[in-house]
Amino acid sequence: AIQKDNLNWSNHILDTQTNGVSISDTYGVGTIPAKFLLNPQGVIIASNPSFRKIDRILGENLNNK
Numbered sequence: 001a002i003q004k005d006n007l008n009w010s011n012h013i014l015d016t017q018t019n020g021v022s023i024s025d026t027y028g029v030g031t032i033p034a035k036f037l038l039n040p041q042g043v044i045i046a047s048n049p050s051f052r053k054i055d056r057i058l059g060e061n062l063n064n065k
Helices: 023-025 051-063
Strands: 036-038 046-047
Touching: 036 051, 046 051
Parallel strands: none
Antiparallel strands: 036 046
């Protein structure tokens, strides 16, 4: 499906279980789509934030640069 639909983002995750724990459980994905904001180091700084919260977080982080 990734190739057929020509999806061009850099990371795709297939939710499989490792040691009985799924990736969706590890990262708290309860719905699809899910939104994550990551810092430049790749650390999740917000999970499923509202659009208002995204604006606030990005504004705070971009203004500190």
